Structure formats: C-alpha cells, structure tokens
Amino acid sequence: MADLEYLFHPRSVAIVGASRDPHHLTNRLFTEALLNFGFKGKIYLVNPKTSEILGLKTYANLQEIAEPVDCVLCSIPAPLTPQLIKECVTKGVKVVNIFTAGFSETGTEEGKRLEREIVEIARRGGMRLIGPNCMGIYSPSTNLTYDIDLSPKSGSVGVLCQSGGHSYEIIIRGNARGIYFSKAISYGNAADLNETDFLEYFTQDEETKIIAAYIEGVRGKRFAKVLAEAARTKPVIIFKGGRTEAGTKAVASHTGSIAGSELIWNSVCRQLGVIQVYSIDEMLDLLVAFTQMRIPKGRRVGILGVGGGASVQATDECESHGLIVPRFPMELRDKLTKSTPQVGTSLSNPVDTSIGTFWNTEALFESIKTISYSNEVDLLLIYLNVVYAGFRLYKETNQSTLEVIVKANQSLDFPMALALLPTEKIVGNELRVEEIEAGLPIYYSLSSAAQAISKFIKLINSAREE
Amino acid sequence: MADLEYLFHPRSVAIVGASRDPHHLTNRLFTEALLNFGFKGKIYLVNPKTSEILGLKTYANLQEIAEPVDCVLCSIPAPLTPQLIKECVTKGVKVVNIFTAGFSETGTEEGKRLEREIVEIARRGGMRLIGPNCMGIYSPSTNLTYDIDLSPKSGSVGVLCQSGGHSYEIIIRGNARGIYFSKAISYGNAADLNETDFLEYFTQDEETKIIAAYIEGVRGKRFAKVLAEAARTKPVIIFKGGRTEAGTKAVASHTGSIAGSELIWNSVCRQLGVIQVYSIDEMLDLLVAFTQMRIPKGRRVGILGVGGGASVQATDECESHGLIVPRFPMELRDKLTKSTPQVGTSLSNPVDTSIGTFWNTEALFESIKTISYSNEVDLLLIYLNVVYAGFRLYKETNQSTLEVIVKANQSLDFPMALALLPTEKIVGNELRVEEIEAGLPIYYSLSSAAQAISKFIKLINSAREE
Numbered sequence: 007m008a009d010l011e012y013l014f015h016p017r018s019v020a021i022v023g024a025s026r027d028p029h030h031l032t033n034r035l036f037t038e039a040l041l042n043f044g045f046k047g048k049i050y051l052v053n054p055k056t057s058e059i060l061g062l063k064t065y066a067n068l069q070e071i072a073e074p075v076d077c078v079l080c081s082i083p084a085p086l087t088p089q090l091i092k093e094c095v096t097k098g099v100k101v102v103n104i105f106t107a108g109f110s111e112t113g114t115e116e117g118k119r120l121e122r123e124i125v126e127i128a129r130r131g132g133m134r135l136i137g138p139n140c141m142g143i144y145s146p147s148t149n150l151t152y153d154i155d156l157s158p159k160s161g162s163v164g165v166l167c168q169s170g171g172h173s174y175e176i177i178i179r180g181n182a183r184g185i186y187f188s189k190a191i192s193y194g195n196a197a198d199l200n201e202t203d204f205l206e207y208f209t210q211d212e213e214t215k216i217i218a219a220y221i222e223g224v225r226g227k228r229f230a231k232v233l234a235e236a237a238r239t240k241p242v243i244i245f246k247g248g249r250t251e252a253g254t255k256a257v258a259s260h261t262g263s264i265a266g267s268e269l270i271w272n273s274v275c276r277q278l279g280v281i282q283v284y285s286i287d288e289m290l291d292l293l294v295a296f297t298q299m300r301i302p303k304g305r306r307v308g309i310l311g312v313g314g315g316a317s318v319q320a321t322d323e324c325e326s327h328g329l330i331v332p333r334f335p336m337e338l339r340d341k342l343t344k345s346t347p348q349v350g351t352s353l354s355n356p357v358d359t360s361i362g363t364f365w366n367t368e369a370l371f372e373s374i375k376t377i378s379y380s381n382e383v384d385l386l387l388i389y390l391n392v393v394y395a396g397f398r399l400y401k402e403t404n405q406s407t408l409e410v411i412v413k414a415n416q417s418l419d420f421p422m423a424l425a426l427l428p429t430e431k432i433v434g435n436e437l438r439v440e441e442i443e444a445g446l447p448i449y450y451s452l453s454s455a456a457q458a459i460s461k462f463i464k465l466i467n468s469a470r471e472e
Numbered sequence: 473m474a475d476l477e478y479l480f481h482p483r484s485v486a487i488v489g490a491s492r493d494p495h496h497l498t499n500r501l502f503t504e505a506l507l508n509f510g511f512k513g514k515i516y517l518v519n520p521k522t523s524e525i526l527g528l529k530t531y532a533n534l535q536e537i538a539e540p541v542d543c544v545l546c547s548i549p550a551p552l553t554p555q556l557i558k559e560c561v562t563k564g565v566k567v568v569n570i571f572t573a574g575f576s577e578t579g580t581e582e583g584k585r586l587e588r589e590i591v592e593i594a595r596r597g598g599m600r601l602i603g604p605n606c607m608g609i610y611s612p613s614t615n616l617t618y619d620i621d622l623s624p625k626s627g628s629v630g631v632l633c634q635s636g637g638h639s640y641e642i643i644i645r646g647n648a649r650g651i652y653f654s655k656a657i658s659y660g661n662a663a664d665l666n667e668t669d670f671l672e673y674f675t676q677d678e679e680t681k682i683i684a685a686y687i688e689g690v691r692g693k694r695f696a697k698v699l700a701e702a703a704r705t706k707p708v709i710i711f712k713g714g715r716t717e718a719g720t721k722a723v724a725s726h727t728g729s730i731a732g733s734e735l736i737w738n739s740v741c742r743q744l745g746v747i748q749v750y751s752i753d754e755m756l757d758l759l760v761a762f763t764q765m766r767i768p769k770g771r772r773v774g775i776l777g778v779g780g781g782a783s784v785q786a787t788d789e790c791e792s793h794g795l796i797v798p799r800f801p802m803e804l805r806d807k808l809t810k811s812t813p814q815v816g817t818s819l820s821n822p823v824d825t826s827i828g829t830f831w832n833t834e835a836l837f838e839s840i841k842t843i844s845y846s847n848e849v850d851l852l853l854i855y856l857n858v859v860y861a862g863f864r865l866y867k868e869t870n871q872s873t874l875e876v877i878v879k880a881n882q883s884l885d886f887p888m889a890l891a892l893l894p895t896e897k898i899v900g901n902e903l904r905v906e907e908i909e910a911g912l913p914i915y916y917s918l919s920s921a922a923q924a925i926s927k928f929i930k931l932i933n934s935a936r937e938e
C-alpha cells in the first residue's frame with residue numbers, strides 16, 4: 007500500500023502549459039484558483055513563450071526553477087508529455103497531475119502507446135501520475151483546488167471521481183446543499199494511480215468519514231479486497247458509469263476504461279454493503295442524510311405537512327422505499343388537536359395539518375414536538391410545498407415557518423428531514439436555504455427524501471447488527 | 473352521459489362565505505382571482521355580516537340576488553351546507569363548487585351523513601356538485617380560475633385532479649415549463665360529479681388534446697369503460713394516489729376515497745395504454761414531451777453535450793429506459809470533426825464534444841444539423857450542464873449556446889430535447905428559460921429526459937400500430 011498523504015501536501019506546484027491569455031481556462035482553473043484559494047506553497051508557471059502571467063514570473067522549463075517542485079500540473083499537448091515526464095523525474099517531482107487529454111481514451115494505437123510510455127517513464131523514475139485526462143486534487147484543508155468556485159470549507163466526505171465534470175457537480179452542488187469535503191480526486195484514465203489506491207487512501211484518512219465515488223472501470227483484483235475493507239470502515243457510496251451495453255462503449259471513449267459486468271458489480275456491492283446510486287442527485291441525497299441527519303432508531307416515519315395529495319404521495323413514497331408509516335393511536339391524535347384544527351386536516355399519520363398551523367410558529371413547533379416525543383415513530387419527515395396557495399400568496403410567512411423547522415431540528419433531539427418543494431424558481435420560492443448550514447437535511451422531492459433516508463437507515467442498521 | 477360543457481360557461485358566480493377580511497384566503501383565491509382573471513359574467517358576494525368586500529356589494533343570502541346565479545362557490549362551514557344547497561336549488565343554480573371541507577374525509581359518521589345529505593338535496597333538485605373539499609374549476613378560455621397565479625393562457629392539456637394542492641402544482645409548475653391547460657378540475661371527495669364524469673367530458677372536449685389526472689379512488693364500474701374510450705381517443709397520463717397500504721389509509725383521510733388494488737390498477741392501465749406516472753415531476757416531464765416535442769420515427773437517440781461522465785450517464789439512462797444509442801459509423805464521425813476537435817472528445821455517440829464547440833454558435837449548429845440529417849438516429853438529446861467549469865466560468869456564453877439550440881430546434885425539422893442541468897440555483901445557472909416558450913422541450917435531469925421521452929415514443933408508436 008502506497009502512502010499517498012504527500013499528494014495533499016505539496017510544498018510547491020508548477021503549472022506547465024500555463025497560458026499567456028490570463029482568461030484561458032487553464033489559468034482560471036489552476037493558477038487563479040490556487041492563488042485565490044490561499045495555497046501556502048510556491049506556485050511556478052512554466053511557459054517558454056512569455057515572461058509573466060497574472061503577475062507571476064514564468065519559467066521556460068522545469069530545470070530553470072531553482073527550488074524543488076513537488077507537484078506538476080500538466081496542461082500541454084499529449085505528444086509533448088513523455089519529454090515533460092522525463093524532465094519531472096530529473097527534477098525530482100513527486101506527482102504529476104495530467105490535465106491533458108488525448109491518450110488511451112481516444113481509442114487510437116498512438117494514444118494508448120503514449121499513455122503506456124508516460125507510465126513507464128514515471129515508474130522507472132519512482133514518480134506517480136494522476137490521470138491523464140483529469141482535474142487532479144481538491145483539498146481545502148491544505149488549500150489545493152482545481153477551480154475557483156469550490157468551497158474553502160473542509161468537511162467529512164472523501165470523493166474519488168473518474169469524471170472531472172462529475173467531480174465539479176458533486177462538489178459545487180454538494181456545497182449548495184451543505185455538504186463539505188475532506189478531499190476530492192478527479193483521476194481520469196487512471197493510468198498509474200487508480201481507484202484502488204484512492205479508495206485505500208480514503209479508508210485510512212481520518213479526515214474522511216464517508217466515501218463517495220464515481221467509477222467507470224476497475225483495474226486489477228486488489229479492488230474488491232480494498233472495497234471490502236473500505237465498506238467495513240466507513241459508509242461507501244458508489245455511482246457506477248457504464249451500466250448498459252452502449253454505456254460500456256461510452257466509458258471506453260471517455261476514460262479508456264473497461265466497465266465490466268453490471269451483474270457482478272451489483273452483487274459485489276450488495277455483499278459488501280456498498281450503497282449504489284444512479285445519479286449525482288441521488289449521491290447528494292444520501293450525503294445529505296449521512297452528514298446532516300440524526301440516526302433514526304428504526305424505520306417508522308411520521309409525516310407532517312400541508313396538502314392532502316402530498317400527504318398521500320409522501321406516504322406512498324416512504325412505504326414503497328421500505329419505510330413504515332404507522333397509524334397514530336387516538337391518544338396522540340388527541341394531543342395533536344391542541345395545535346391543529348380538525349376540519350380539512352388529517353391527524354392519523356400522515357398528518358395533513360392546516361396551513362394555519364404552519365403559519366403559527368408556536369403551533370408548528372408544538373406539533374413537531376408532540377410527534378417527536380410520542381415514541382410512535384423513529385423519524386419525522388416534514389414537507390413544505392411553497393407552490394400551494396397559502397405558502398405562495400402569503401409568502402412572507404414561509405421564512406419563519408422554515409426557521410421553526412430549523413429550530414425544532416436543533417433543539418429536539420430527534421431525527422428529522424424537510425422536503426422543500428418544488429425546486430424550480432417559481433412565485434414564492436425565495437426561501438433562504440442557507441438554513442441548511444444549520445444542519446437541517448433538506449430534500450427537493452418526496453421520492454428523493456424517502457429513497458435516501460431509507461437507504462441511510464438500512465446501511466446504519468446493518469452496520470449496527472455486525 | 474351528462475353534457476358538462478355548461479360548467480365552464482357560467483353567466484354568473486356567487487361566492488358564499490366571502491370573508492370580510494379582504495386578505496383572507498377565500499377572497500384571494502376566488503374573489504380577487506376572478507376579478508383579475510377578467511371573468512366576463514357577474515360576481516356576487518354573499519356575507520350577511522357586511523355590506524361590501526373588495527369594493528363589491530355583498531348580499532345577505534342567495535335569494536337577495538335578483539338576477540340568476542349559474543354557479544355557487546361554497547366557503548361556509550360544513551354543518552351549514554345542507555341549508556345552502558337547498559337555497560341553491562330554489563335559486564335555480566346549476567352547479568355548486570364546494571371548497572368547504574369536513575365531510576366524508578373526516579371519517580366521522582356526521583361527516584359522511586352531511587355529504588350524503590347534500591348530494592341527495594342536489595340530485596332531487598337537478599343540480600350538480602363539485603367536491604366537497606376541492607378548489608373547483610380553472611378554465612382560462614372562459615376566464616374562470618381559483619387562484620391569482622394561474623396563467624390566463626389556454627393550452628391543450630385537460631386536468632382532473634382529486635387534490636387541490638396537486639392541481640396548483642401541476643398548473644403553476646406546468647406553466648413554468650411551457651405547458652398550458654384547456655381546463656383543470658380539482659374535484660376533492662367526488663360526492664356527486666366524479667372522475668368518470670370529468671374523464672368523459674375531456675374525451676370529447678375539442679380544446680383538450682391530452683388528459684392528465686391525479687386520482688385517489690374510483691367510484692362505479694363505468695370508469696373502466698370511459699377510461700378505455702379516453703385512451704383510444706387521446707393520450708391519458710395518470711398519477712394514482714394510494715399505491716401502498718398506508719397510502720390507501722391516507723387516501724381515505726384525504727378525500728374519503730377507496731384506493732383499490734394497485735395490481736388491478738396497473739394491469740388496467742397497461743391493457744388500455746394509459747401512461748402511469750408516480751409524481752407530478754414525472755407527469756410534467758411527459759407533458760413537456762407531448763406538448764413540445766416533434767414525434768420521433770423510432771427509438772434511436774443521438775446524444776450531444778460536453779462532459780464525459782455526463783455522456784456516459786446519458787447513455788446509460790437512455791438505454792436502461794428502452795431507447796437505443798447506436799454507435800455512429802466512421803463517415804458520420806468524420807463529418808463531425810469539421811465542427812469538433814478530436815482531442816478530449818468522443819464522436820461515436822454519445823458525442824462528448826469540446827466546450828469550444830458549445831461556445832462557437834456556428835460549430836454547435838453545424839454539429840446538431842449533421843447528427844439530425846444523418847439518418848442514424850430518430851431524435852437528439854442535447855445536454856448542457858452549467859455547473860461545468862467552462863459554462864460556469866464563462867457564463868456570458870451560456871445564453872447564446874441556449875439560443876442556438878432553440879434555433880436549431882425551430883429550423884431543423886427534427887425531434888430534439890435539452891437536458892439543462894442542474895436545477896438548483898447555483899453560480900452561473902441564470903439562463904432565461906423562457907426559451908421554453910419557443911417550443912424546445914427542456915428537462916432538468918438526464919434520467920427524467922430519458923424516461924419521459926421513452927414513454928412518449930412508446931405510446932405514440934403503439935397508437936400508430938393500431
């Protein structure tokens with residue numbers, strides 16, 4: 007097992023192929039982003055055709071840099087990379103992140119040959135490669151990034167991601183939902199360091215409490231063993247690309263990977279207790295549960311909201327995803343009448359309460375508390391559909407309704423989540439969902455809430471039984 | 473069969489239970505909304521405790537109104553309704569929309585008795601009831617509405633909806649996605665007029681080209697026959713509430729309905745060619761296809777976008793939902809190289825093109841045209857993920873990219889759709905999606921696009937085979 011900790015602590019980074027155009031994507035993604043992110047080490051720009059970029063002196067080549075270079079970001083055309091990799095070995099570089107594409111994923115003999123060549127040079131020289139055809143490393147605790155919009159705030163989720171685009175989507179949309187990351191690695195074609203190495207790293211990384219991965223293909227037999235150890239140690243969530251026949255071909259064109267059999271993949275994940283997801287939305291839904299939700303003791307869910315149709319749908323979604331929506335006994339229903347009128351409502355669970363209850367902050371808090379303390383359920387799913395007439399026509403009340411729910415989540419020691427509907431920007435849906443910073447798990451549909459919470463409970467319970 | 477056309481053409485509406493408080497929900501939903509919506513008939517407000525509301529004279533009771541009243545909106549407490557229904561009969565009212573709740577859905581003997589009583593009075597008097605526990609009728613072509621935010625623009629979709637909240641969500645979120653409605657009926661407990669009556673009406677209504685329904689329970693054996701006729705005549709999309717055991721109980725509490733067996737329901741829908749959906753999102757996704765997409769001749773889909781992970785996902789989603797993603801022959805790939813560089817891209821379908829192609833309006837148009845005219849596919853799915861670095865960091869280009877796609881959709885006679893990702897309001901996602909008014913079908917996830925388009929093609933094809 008390689009100790010990869012040094013990948014996240016380079017004392018210096020050289021960007022080879024930094025563009026003379028300050029607005030060029032390479033500069034914005036790497037140079038500008040690293041500067042803004044407060045990277046503590048040295049940043050060297052290599053470009054033989056100019057003397058300065060973004061106020062930084064440039065170097066004609068690596069050898070011109072007097073000080074040691076730990077990490078190189080490579081953004082030059084593929085045919086030029088073997089020469090650069092040689093120079094990196096000579097310079098004593100520890101790792102090269104190869105942003106450059108045009109290797110095995112092209113499907114051409116030349117591309118495959120080039121990829122083999124750079125790996126051979128690196129291995130002979132005792133140097134590691136990330137990529138090619140990737141974004142590299144995001145590590146907020148050590149001020150490394152590959153984009154200016156990724157949060158500087160650290161969190162508990164470690165991401166290994168074979169697609170650069172998906173890694174952006176996971177981090178940026180994750181940040182918007184209150185999910186923060188220990189490290190993320192976009193590793194592209196995985197010619198040298200690969201999914202097994204990164205998974206092994208995250209398994210022992212103390213900063214990482216949950217592992218999320220997007221994987222297109224797996225190299226070598228060690229993976230299953232490492233995945234088993236990872237899943238024994240932490241929750242592991244995997245989104246696998248290339249499930250279908252045409253998807254398998256798309257995977258080959260994207261990262262030159264061999265997707266493998268879906269059946270085998272599914273059975274391995276099931277056996278090892280790995281959570282499979284089928285989209286980034288679903289991955290984020292699960293990460294919201296794992297990072298923000300209190301752990302329910304069981305699968306019994308209380309449902310509270312306004313709107314009969316939605317109460318029926320919430321019930322159907324919860325039950326069809328394996329949660330239980332128990333009918334409330336008369337005693338509990340009687341208690342709920344103290345904060346809810348009986349006409350136009352239903353108190354038997356789902357609790358389809360009145361809009362007046364949601365407008366009245368005390369009544370809403372009381373209803374939440376009554377259900378939470380009842381011992382009839384293990385968690386509470388609240389839904390708030392701001393498209394409904396009351397929430398839309400009197401929208402000034404929505405923010406205080408949201409605040410009561412946040413407050414209840416903070417002060418009552420009970421697992422709860424909010425389905426905030428719908429997601430489109432429509433009349434009245436101008437709530438400040440920075441409230442998610444307050445630790446309230448928020449979902450954007452009833453089905454995604456039910457599905458994520460059910461998978462969350464299932465994994466937690468199976469871990470508890472072991 | 474009752475001819476229900478008159479329901480949508482009342483010469484006058486009386487709102488019984490109009491509140492003295494001008495900001496009260498009843499006034500905002502009915503009085504204010506009808507005034508704003510340009511209702512051409514007379515509006516009478518009935519409230520014995522005041523003389524004027526929102527500038528309109530009020531009446532102590534119906535008999536005080538000298539002119540005929542065609543429609544009554546009832547918003548008084550349930551125990552008072554039998555007396556009102558009698559007065560309506562005396563007055564010669566044709567239909568009463570009963571907004572009031574507190575009937576059979578309460579589960580109490582008194583609630584059930586009250587509901588039976590008002591139905592008996594109405595039937596004896598030859599008058600029809602909608603509801604109780606419902607919103608009533610939205611009919612933009614005759615300026616009827618039950619909310620101030622529903623679009624005055626008419627369209628081709630007829631909606632019958634057993635939940636008032638769901639009906640708001642369908643109309644308002646539908647409007648935001650370029651879907652417009654012929655009529656929508658929120659019919660609650662369906663004590664008198666019910667799903668069968670409304671489905672029969674929409675089957676013969678010329679303004680309605682597609683029928684969408686949310687149904688919790690079905691009354692009487694005539695329904696299956698009417699549904700068969702409806703599905704033979706027009707596309708019918710149904711979202712059924714109460715699929716699970718607890719959902720069945722929730723349905724009883726919501727509208728007093730009997731949900732029935734899910735197995736029987738599924739088999740009836742399958743036999744009759746009715747499209748089943750499981751959420752309003754999915755219903756809207758399908759309506760986007762039916763109202764905005766050209767009809768594909770087959771199931772072969774071309775995929776075009778930027779981002780390898782997304783291209784793999786789009787392929788997996790399309791294939792797993794029953795579409796076919798054929799590999800492009802070398803000849804077509806060669807043509808595509810004219811508008812796409814070959815490094816960091818894949819041209820074999822999915823076409824994972826360069827960000828430069830999406831920034832270059834001519835190259836993008838050319839790529840779309842080349843695929844559309846190739847005879848290799850029957851439709852084109854384009855994806856644009858504005859969270860990706862290029863689209864996010866150079867966001868001024870996104871609007872022109874979107875405009876090219878709109879233009880291509882308008883000028884090339886070829887079925888296409890756009891997956892615009894992601895939905896959350898994040899950096900860079902500030903596109904003016906009013907472009908949907910231009911008839912471009914837009915989806916907010918790859919899976920929803922693939923699922924809706926596949927179901928759309930399946931129904932169209934089966935209709936074609938008959």
